[in-house]
Amino acid sequence: MRHHLILRVVVKLLVAPIALFALYVQFHGDYSPGGGFQAGVILAVAFILYGIVFGLAKVHQVFPPWLVQKMAALGVLLYAGTGVLSLLLGYTYLDYGAFTPGHPEHGQHWGILVVELGVGITVAAVMVAIYYAFAGRTPRINDEDW
Amino acid sequence: MSVDFIISHMNYWLFIVLMMTGFYIVVSRGNFIKKIIGLNIFQSAVFMFYISLGKVTGGTAPIFPLKLENIDPSVVYSNPLPHVLILTAIVVGVATTALGLALIVRIREEFGTIEEEDILEIESDMQAKDNRRHGDAMGGRA
Amino acid sequence: MAAATTVPVLGIIDQLPLLVVVVPMIAAPLCVLFGNRTIAWILTFAASLASLLFSLHLLLQVMDGDVVSYWLGGWGPKDGGIAKGIEYRIDAANAFVLVLISLISTIVLPYARRSIEFEITKVSHTLFYCCYLLCFTGLLGVVATGDAFNVFVFLEISSLSTYVLVAMGAERDKRALTAAYDYLILGTIGATFFVIGIGFLYSATGTLNMEELSVRLPELGTNRTVQVGFAFVVVGMGLKAAFYPLHLWLPGAYTFAPSVVTAFLAGTATKAAIYVLLRFLFTVFNPEMVFNTDALSYLLIPLAVLAMFAGSLIAVFQTELKRLLAYSSVAQVGYMALGIGFLSTTGVTATMVHLFNHGITKAALFLVVGAYVLRAGTSFTDRLAGLGRQMPWTSAAFVIGGLSLIGVPGTAGFISKWVLLQAALEKDWWWMGLLIVASSLLAVIYVWRIVEILYLQQPRAGKEIAEAPLSMLVPIWILAIACIWFGFATEMTIGASETAANSLIGGRS
Numbered sequence: 001m002r003h004h005l006i007l008r009v010v011v012k013l014l015v016a017p018i019a020l021f022a023l024y025v026q027f028h029g030d031y032s033p034g035g036g037f038q039a040g041v042i043l044a045v046a047f048i049l050y051g052i053v054f055g056l057a058k059v060h061q062v063f064p065p066w067l068v069q070k071m072a073a074l075g076v077l078l079y080a081g082t083g084v085l086s087l088l089l090g091y092t093y094l095d096y097g098a099f100t101p102g103h104p105e106h107g108q109h110w111g112i113l114v115v116e117l118g119v120g121i122t123v124a125a126v127m128v129a130i131y132y133a134f135a136g137r138t139p140r141i142n143d144e145d146w
Numbered sequence: 147m148s149v150d151f152i153i154s155h156m157n158y159w160l161f162i163v164l165m166m167t168g169f170y171i172v173v174s175r176g177n178f179i180k181k182i183i184g185l186n187i188f189q190s191a192v193f194m195f196y197i198s199l200g201k202v203t204g205g206t207a208p209i210f211p212l213k214l215e216n217i218d219p220s221v222v223y224s225n226p227l228p229h230v231l232i233l234t235a236i237v238v239g240v241a242t243t244a245l246g247l248a249l250i251v252r253i254r255e256e257f258g259t260i261e262e263e264d265i266l267e268i269e270s271d272m273q274a275k276d277n278r279r280h281g282d283a284m285g286g287r288a
Numbered sequence: 289m290a291a292a293t294t295v296p297v298l299g300i301i302d303q304l305p306l307l308v309v310v311v312p313m314i315a316a317p318l319c320v321l322f323g324n325r326t327i328a329w330i331l332t333f334a335a336s337l338a339s340l341l342f343s344l345h346l347l348l349q350v351m352d353g354d355v356v357s358y359w360l361g362g363w364g365p366k367d368g369g370i371a372k373g374i375e376y377r378i379d380a381a382n383a384f385v386l387v388l389i390s391l392i393s394t395i396v397l398p399y400a401r402r403s404i405e406f407e408i409t410k411v412s413h414t415l416f417y418c419c420y421l422l423c424f425t426g427l428l429g430v431v432a433t434g435d436a437f438n439v440f441v442f443l444e445i446s447s448l449s450t451y452v453l454v455a456m457g458a459e460r461d462k463r464a465l466t467a468a469y470d471y472l473i474l475g476t477i478g479a480t481f482f483v484i485g486i487g488f489l490y491s492a493t494g495t496l497n498m499e500e501l502s503v504r505l506p507e508l509g510t511n512r513t514v515q516v517g518f519a520f521v522v523v524g525m526g527l528k529a530a531f532y533p534l535h536l537w538l539p540g541a542y543t544f545a546p547s548v549v550t551a552f553l554a555g556t557a558t559k560a561a562i563y564v565l566l567r568f569l570f571t572v573f574n575p576e577m578v579f580n581t582d583a584l585s586y587l588l589i590p591l592a593v594l595a596m597f598a599g600s601l602i603a604v605f606q607t608e609l610k611r612l613l614a615y616s617s618v619a620q621v622g623y624m625a626l627g628i629g630f631l632s633t634t635g636v637t638a639t640m641v642h643l644f645n646h647g648i649t650k651a652a653l654f655l656v657v658g659a660y661v662l663r664a665g666t667s668f669t670d671r672l673a674g675l676g677r678q679m680p681w682t683s684a685a686f687v688i689g690g691l692s693l694i695g696v697p698g699t700a701g702f703i704s705k706w707v708l709l710q711a712a713l714e715k716d717w718w719w720m721g722l723l724i725v726a727s728s729l730l731a732v733i734y735v736w737r738i739v740e741i742l743y744l745q746q747p748r749a750g751k752e753i754a755e756a757p758l759s760m761l762v763p764i765w766i767l768a769i770a771c772i773w774f775g776f777a778t779e780m781t782i783g784a785s786e787t788a789a790n791s792l793i794g795g796r797s
Contacts, residue, residue, distance in 0.1 A: 070321055073318075073418075081314070092359060093360050095360075095362040
């Protein structure tokens, strides 16, 4: 892809706004359409786009595969951990009211924010992991034969 | 069965057609990737079935205004629960597809093909070899 | 928005229904985060043991017919309203199956370390334990939950990790990949059928909570939507439980999966699916509806009998021990289907007893096969010649497991077949009794074939084979002794199964 100048410039311009948009969808997810699933996929798209244009080696430098694996686990842990925290405070599992006793509505806010963050991290990591898993295989037909 | 009946149950007809299309592809195609595509169509049909269940006539998107006192009791909302369920099911579907494709990649690396017929042939050869090496005449694929 | 007025402070005992499922779920990502095989194993074992203790405590709590209900996130019904959230509902039936699943997992795990060291490359060990934990979580969740859609979610968690675990056998035989792929296609179709069924039930009743479903479905009377939903649920779950014509994924998956995985799955996976089927047939759907629908009986019983004979008959001709035992599993699932087909309390009791007894028996037998694979390098029957003398302890355990599989008096297998016979005689179907005995005779043939090879044939020359290591022998023998123990101490299994059957059938309506 060394010769596709326009493609490379456009992608360089796009990656940052995509990541930013992912964060927007992530943090507005509790009171408007959006949330962890969508944000995670959008964030993953930023990495995948970068990988498609600049090559797998480059994107591995930014987001190494071992880190992808740990992030996927971390997100799940964040979600489940939120539930356990409310459980330790004497409420039922994932009862966000536990975080601000006496004002459950605020607790809901905090709880859903953390949980969605966990979802977002895991989804982004898993999507990138899927891309790595497939892109890492050597193809039968190489680039010039197309 | 009147015309009205058919038209008023349109979502179910479409669901059935789509579901059977997907199912037929899974059953009839020998190519592993096509099978996965069929499975996806099959699952999508179910997603659409659920989503159409949640539609309330005249209902709008179930998003509440930020301030609870601004809620207008006269507004009808669609049922969001099926949508949420399907969000989960879509994630499951994505995971299944990814895993299926990953298995196909590995199968092609090991067997050199992803056509069911060829693979069955290779496997029955392996089975016959096992049986020759390990005794009894019968056995294997029964 | 949870009500601010009631702030229940719950102790650990109140949280048990949830902790059973959540502890292994938390351990799974921790395994990946630590990224160390030994720590991963310790975490897995600790989580499994914790689940076992929790589920034992739950079983004691509900043994007298009580029900423990737990609403996630405090979304329970308020002031007699309808349910909003997900409920975990533990009665004798789930607690019994929870104990079975966590028991087998806890016994299998010490064995796993040595076995997967031999069968799987070291790099994948952490991920193996992670997948194992997810599969374990999924199975426990399927059983613990009282929400119909939640069943599907947990079912897919366990299935997806099972496909990965089966595919890990590819290092020894590449056919594991196609076996996993076939299982993936069929398993997904089964799960999707189940979701379609749930969708129909939801559209007819407007609820997903099993308890509410069981109240509202009878009010609807004969409703075609409900009947369609019923059919989809039964077929979908039948596929997961490997009922006879839907068993095609089972032999391949069991044969090519790593030995530990096979032992764990054989003891738990189909059992969880059968439990869900029982729960839907007898609790969610109006028992009257099921009992009046003779069609179910006409469908299940012939297929069950066919499974008993066809499975055993195919098993007789196998040259590979794992595949032989897999086909025997198809036959044994037939006995459980037969118990359901009787549509009586005794029949369901027989299914529950057999669920437990066959679980421990098959797990023991597959563990023995794993030990043979470790020492002899293969599980083809001709390579096992004379192992009875070279691996006396392992082979003795195989004999005990085999006897239990046949149903010889004094073993666990006898008890479940005895209850099944009683259920048949209760209906005055003496010919059914004869069929049960006849199919057991087929089991004698395939078990004897292996015993003959193990003890009466000369060992292969030039090969010194040592006894299995202690870490494998102990789990094998715990299960083997359990096979005999539950052949005599019948109060526990039959008592628990009867309570379970009663809570499934009579308890609610």
